[in-house]
Amino acid sequence: MPTLLELEEIHFAYPGQTPVLRGASLSVAAGERVALVGPNGSGKSTLLRIALGLVLPLRGRVRAFGQERRHEAAFHDVRRRIGLVFQDPDDQLFCPTVAEDIAFGPLNLGRSRAEALRLVDEVLDRLALRHLRDRVTHHLSGGEKRLITLASVLVMDPEVLLLDEPTNALDPENEARLLEILLALPQAIVLVSHDAAFRAQVTSREVRLEKGIVVNPS
């Protein structure tokens, strides 16, 4: 299977802080399901953000879909093809209504309003969330927001899904539904989750971020 995403020897420090990543490497092949684990604050979310160019590494290389990506412009294509479900839905949802939030990506890609709204309805039906379509986004519950962030990513039909604690705030029924949805998807997945049972069901390989580098558990 072709390698879709390759992070090589990534070094990163937030301004004024000790380095969080000190040579972390991770590669993801088409269709692969990888769990990224590690203690709180070990840099898992940071590594996902680096994959999309939301923060730029101090050293190291990001290769996506066969090309090295260094500058903001080179990441636009990456963000269309790799979808990140943020740990905090409030970082992702910013439109007045659910439908507008989900339509934002397709509209941004130049789809017509009618076409974007058709895609919104399609993804909401797929996730059994049609009843939330016209709700005010910031009035949704934590779990509902999380499911809508997933919808806003799936509507773009990305080739790779990066999921940062996707089960946070989900009740058992919605967690089971999320699991069913993920298992039915063809995409490669990188899953950050502290929930070992959920990881075991979704992923087939586990890597650990420890002291700034990715190690494979023995």
Ligand SMILES: Nc1ncnc2c1ncn2[C@@H]1O[C@H](COP(=O)(O)OP(=O)(O)OP(=O)(O)O)[C@@H](O)[C@H]1O
């Ligand atoms: N925007 C930021 N500015 C400064 N420091 C940050 C910022 N974002 C994260 N950090 C710090 O960088 C470190 C790594 O954070 P990160 O969120 O990547 O860890 P994580 O492994 O995803 O943690 P968790 O398991 O708690 O979600 C932490 O010490 C965090 O406090």
